[in-house]
Amino acid sequence: MKLYKLAKGSLLQHNGSSYIIDDEWDKLINRDGLAAYLESVTTDTTALNAEVENEHLTGNILPPIGNQEVWAAGVTYLRSRDARMEESETGASLYDKVYDAARPELFFKALAHRVSGHNGEVYIRKDSEWNVPEPELTLFVNSNGNIQGYTIGNDMSSRSIEGENALYLPQAKVYEKSAALGPCLYVTSSPIPGETVISMNIKRKGELVFEDETTVSRIKRSFAELTGYLYSECDFPYGCFLMTGTCLVPPPSFTLQTGDVVEISIDHIGTMVNVIGLNTKHK
Ligand code: DO4
Ligand code: MG
Secondary structure: EEEEEEOOOEEEOOOEEEEEEEEOOOHHHHOOOHHHHHHHHHOOOOOHHHHHHHHHHHOOOOOOOOOEEEEEOOOHHHHHHHHHHHHHHOOHHHHHHHHHOOOEEEEEEHHHHHHOOOOEEEOOOEEEEEEEOEEEEEEOOOOOOOEEEEEEEEEEEEEEHHHHHHHHHHOOOOHOOOOOEEEEEEEEOOOOOOOOOOEEEEEEEEEEEEEEEHHHOOOOOOOHHHHHHHOOOOOOOOOOEEEEOOOOOOOOOOOOOOOOEEEEEEEOOOEEEEEOOOOOOOO
């Protein structure tokens, strides 16, 4: 089932019907058995008609995040390891080592105020000449450390800043509108299957300039391993979003430009569209 966060309340799509749920977002999603809870809501809530559903969804979808932190895993796919090794001026072996190490790379990415949603803008940095989107299956993990849902993540990244020195990673990864989540939280009681396809295309002035796809099964680590490390020394009172690493990387000749449109699709969840912009507030 799909749960959309709206300006007021949320909209649940289940078995071809839609329902409005008034519960406060953090309280609604942060529970064990979220799928069963949402299913129970549908039995005593009146379904919306299609016109009302459209009115709720048109232009009103927010990123599916409240007070949760967003974290990200890195170098979890061979494609990502290879791309970092190519771009790195000084630290290629770091990426090789972390790909094979027991401990994964995990980094803090954002709080909600830096996160855009479906159809929202994401920024490239003005001091970076090489910028890419990173399409990532993103887990919603509740405060007990249990995965309750999935969403699409875009871990916007500066490859030139990260490539110059691996210690610059926080600047390559964390800045205004450097993350997007959406369009909904896909809630299921069974793990998302390995055959799940992740695809990304990028359009410039209406022309396709990049397209590729792969499957979740190519990930090196299990989700239990990633969440286990993340939760081993941190509490997340509202739960947490964990981007699981990029599996698609455009070729080295590619960098984003303002106005580019990035479309990321993941089976079961849907498609998230973001437009590339620049932060004009800071000189
Ligand atoms: O090590 C740098 C970041 C890696 C990353 O964000 C990814 O693999 O998705
Ligand atoms: Mg990433």
